[in-house]
Amino acid sequence: MSLPDSDRELVTAELGRDPTPTEAALFENLWSEHCAYRSSRPLLSAFSSEGEQVVVGPGDDAAVVRLPDNDGTSDSETYVTMGIESHNHPSYVDPYDGAATGVGGIVRDTLSMGAYPIALADSLYFGGFDREHTRYLLDGVVEGIADYGNAIGVPTVGGSVEFHDDYEGNPLVNVACVGLLDEERLVTAEAQEAGNKLVLVGNATGRDGLGGASFASEDLAEDAETEDRPAVQVGDPYSEKLLIEANEDLIDAGLIQSARDLGAAGLGGASSELVAKGGFGARIELDRVHQREPNMNPLEIVLAESQERMCYEVRAEDVDAVAEIAERYDLGCSVIGEVTEGNYVCTFSGETVVDVPPEFLADGAPMNDLDAVEPTQPEPDRPDVDVESAFEAVVSAPNTASKRWVYRQYDHEVGARTALLPGDDAAVLAVREAGTGLAISAGAVPAWTDCAPYDGARAVALENATNLAAKGATPLAAVDCLNGGNPEKPDVYGGFKAIVDGLADMCRDLSVPVVGGNVSLYNDSVEGPIPPTPTLAMVGAKDGYDAPPAAFDGEGTVLLVGEGSDALGGSELLAQVGGSDRFPTLPEDAGNVVATLADVADADSTLAVHDVSSGGLAVALAEMVTAEAGADVAVDDAVALFEETPGRAVVETTDPAAVAAAFDGVAPVTTLGEATADGTLSLSVDGTNLAVDAETIASLRDVLAAELD
Template identity: 95%
Template sequence: MSLPDSDRELVTAELGRDPTSTEAALFENLWSEHCAYRSSRPLLSAFSSEGDQVVVGPGDDAAVVRLPDNDGESDSETYVTMGIESHNHPSYVDPYDGAATGVGGIVRDTLSMGAYPIALTDSLYFGGFDREHTRYLLDGVVEGIADYGNAIGVPTVGGSVEFHDDYEGNPLVNVACVGLVDEERLVTAEAQAAGNKLVLVGNATGRDGLGGASFASEDLAEDAETEDRPAVQVGDPYSEKLLIEANEDLIDAGLIQSARDLGAAGLGGASSELVAKGGFGARIDLDRVHQREPNMNPLEIVLAESQERMCYEVRPEDVDAVADIAERYDLGCSVIGEVSEGNYVCRFNSETVVDVPPEFLADGAPMNDLDSVEPTQPEPDRPDVDVESAFEAVVSAPNTASKRWVYRQYDHEVGARTALLPGDDAAVLAIREAGTGLTISAGAVPAWTDCAPYDGARAVALENATNLAAKGATPLAAVDCLNGGNPEKPDVYGGFKGIVDGLADMCRDLSVPVVGGNVSLYNDSVAGPIPPTPTLAMVGAKEGYDAPPAAFDGEGTVLLVGDESDALGGSELLAQVGGSDRFPTLPENASDVVTTLASVADADPTLAVHDVSNGGLAVALAEMVTAESGADVAVEDPVALFEETPGRAIVETTDPDAVEEAFDGVAPVTTLGEATEDGTLSLSVDGTKLAVDAETIASLRDVLATELD
């Protein structure tokens, strides 16, 4: 680890002396791109984070949003917490532990707000599925998420899996967590009073994960899988489960004044940010930190990113009670210091090794002023399309194929809240405390943002909102994970700027506050930069927990609602057969479309609703066919079958006139045909007729399981 010369000069000027070796390492990590957002923070003001439902916005370990109360019986408001994190570089070096500790970290962010974690989503991005290395990474990442999430008893209820050649040297693992808390139990990461004790609870501190924040802030080298392995943390889900339950007891007993989980930059990051946020300092004795390994030096103790650890602010009179609860759960517990006035000070062997202004350490990193080049869209060069072969290629493509192989490895029903299982447009959780259904959608489509960063990111936001609306919910709030390559390259930074602005603009149009998030840059390797990837995790709310399925019922009329486009840019069709095109035009009244779709989805005559996205109508229709239900439909031309304009949905209804009336003046409604009970998709496209039965469709769509089992 090495503090850059320009930063060292600033630190020296502020301190009036050269920094100690521990201080220099602490500044390097806390001023890294991963922690300080030096290249992205100037762009993030584009997001709107306010709303009546927002209780805690950006800047804490997780955001907090107020749920509508549909039962009228609760004496206390019900809140949900939302957080999202990336563990990209670690998951390339060590896919199992990299992904597992990503889950552990985002769950502890939830704990630090006083919340109980109730659901996870995972949005995963890999290189070409035909490559052996991709399958190795996919297998390890999914196993890591499954083993950790299943062991701690938090269901993984949704997410996405995407394949794109430009992730070959740098996969992305983005994990979101939703928690549940009420107004009486809510805590934050802001220190409350000088004299309160700082208590470290959880696993012992070892040497794993040293320099993890710095490692996450640079391009992956060719030998990263061997040379950077020490920067990857090792998880222990069984200790995390104990920590979850101990945290509940601590919150129940009112023993916690503030909290922060130990993630990037370890103890130094968590404790300095906690006191700086409250306008305080700290005095910490590093010798008191319970350690797993002998002879650790102060730099290692301060910066190790050993997992399953929390830093709590505790009143002096409550320290013994905290220690008793920790002992009950067989967790380590150390009173490592106290909140103070003045500087952030760490001592080791009776010597002062850190003595710095906390605000300067936590928030003093200078921002980068980087050049950007605005990306251009490709010129149209459409191929001639044979409908039958194109249908088979698109429906069986890894990006549009069933992700059952992934989510069947997750326990998605533990906790007894999951009302709609993975494989649908969005998950639905039963929040019985408020009589409210909480819907969750997460993901991005890199083909869209690779083609057109700004419009592609707008489409990602609209796609997630449409997923919620298809289950009868209106969007409530969102968190984002903004992934990009090396920002020092003007074309890369231009693409990253495009996804920030696009996501911000569409979320604003939808009246969805972006209440928190994460930035991961330097996702660049010898293979080149990743596509700009704006993962969005969005939650919505509805009265009750029932939702229309995505599968045909067989008894209704099949309608397409929403504006179509004649552009194929970013589509799976072009990825399969070649060619290029501009990105589709998005609706100008996106908010009205989403609100109307949610209302229609909740109407009694509605039998099924499924959004149209990756693969267009071809994939959406195929996904709705079951062994007992199908459809006989007609589409005007091949472009209409394969274009991927978001904000559209297929609705099966027994009252098509009511759907047309609801969308009058909002969006067009097209009658595609009728649902059937023969388990076959009968499709007519400009004179070409296809008939594909459910068994054939299932075989086409099961490519991941076929290749990986």
């Protein structure tokens, strides 16, 4: 690790002296791209993060959003927390531990707000599925998420899995967490009062994860899997489970004034950011930190990213009570220092090793002024399409195939809140405290943003909102994980800037505040940069917990709601058969489309709803077929069958006139045909007739399980 010369000059000027080795390492990590957002922060003002439902917006460990009280019986307001983070580089070097500790970190962000974690959603991006290395990474990442999430008792209820050749040298692992609390339990990461003690609770500090923040802020080297392994943390989910329960007791007892989990930059990052946010300083005695390895030096103690640790601000008179709860759960507990009115100071063996202004350390990193080249869309070059072979290729493509192999490894029902299971458009959780169904959707489509970063990002936001609406939920708020390559390359930075603007513009059109998030840049390797990838995790609320299924019932009329576009850009069809095209045109009044779809989905006459996205109508219809129910439908041509304009849904209803009336003046409604009870998709496309039964569709869509089991 080394502090860049330009930063060293700024630090030296501010301190009036050369920084100590520990100070230099602290500045290097806290001023890294991963922590300071030096290349992205100037762009993030594009997002709107305000709304009546927003309690805590960007800048804390997690955002807090107010839920509607649909049963009117709650004595206090019910809140949910939302957070998302990336663990991309660690998951390439060590897929199991990298992914597992990504889960642990986002769960602790939830704890630090006083919330209990109730759901996880993971969005995973890998290279071509036909590559052995991709399957190795996929297997390790899924196992890491499953083992950690299952062990701590937090259900993984949703997410996405995408394959694209440009992730071969740098996969992405983005994990979102939702927590639950009421207004009395809310704490923040803002120090409250000088004289309060700083208490470290959780696992002992070791040497794992050293320099993790700076490691995440540089391109992956060719030898990263061996040389960078020490920068990867090692998780212990059983300690995390104890920490979750201890945190509940600490919050219940009113013992916590503020909190921050130890993630990037370890103790130095958590403690300095906590006091700086409150306008205070700190004095920390590093010798007091409970350690699991002998002879650790101050730099190691300050920067180690050992897992399952929390930093709490505690009143002096409450320290013994905190220690008692920690002991009850067999967790380590150290009173490491106190909040002060002065500098951020760390001592070791009686010597001062850090003495810096806290705000300068936490927020003083200069922003980068980078060149950007505006991306362009490809020229149209559509291939000739044989509908029958194209249908088979698209439905069986790894991106559109069933992800059952992934989510069957997750415990998605622990906690008894999961009302709608994985495999549908969105998960639905029962928040009985407010009589509210909480719908969750998360993901991005890299083929869209690779083709057209701005419009593709707009489409990602609309797609997630449509997923919620298809289950009858109204979008409430979102958090994002903005992933890009090396921002020092003008074309890469131009694409990244475009996804920020696109996501922000569509979320604003949908009236969905973006209340928090994460930025991960330098996702670049010898294989080249990743596609700009704007993962979005969005939640929505509905009255009650029931939702229409995505599968056909077999008794209604099949409608397509929403307007398509005569464009195949970013589609799975082009990925399978070749060619290029411009990205589809998105609806002008997306917010009204989504709101109307949510109302229609909740109607008694609605039997099934499924959104149209990757793979277009071909995949949407195939996914709705079961052994008991199918459909007899017709579409105009191959473009109509395979184009992927978001904001559309297939609706099976017993009252098509009511659906048409609801969408009158909002979006077109097209009658595709009728649902059937024969378990077959009978499809007419411009004179070509296909009949595919449920068993054949299932075999086409089970490609992941067929290759990985």
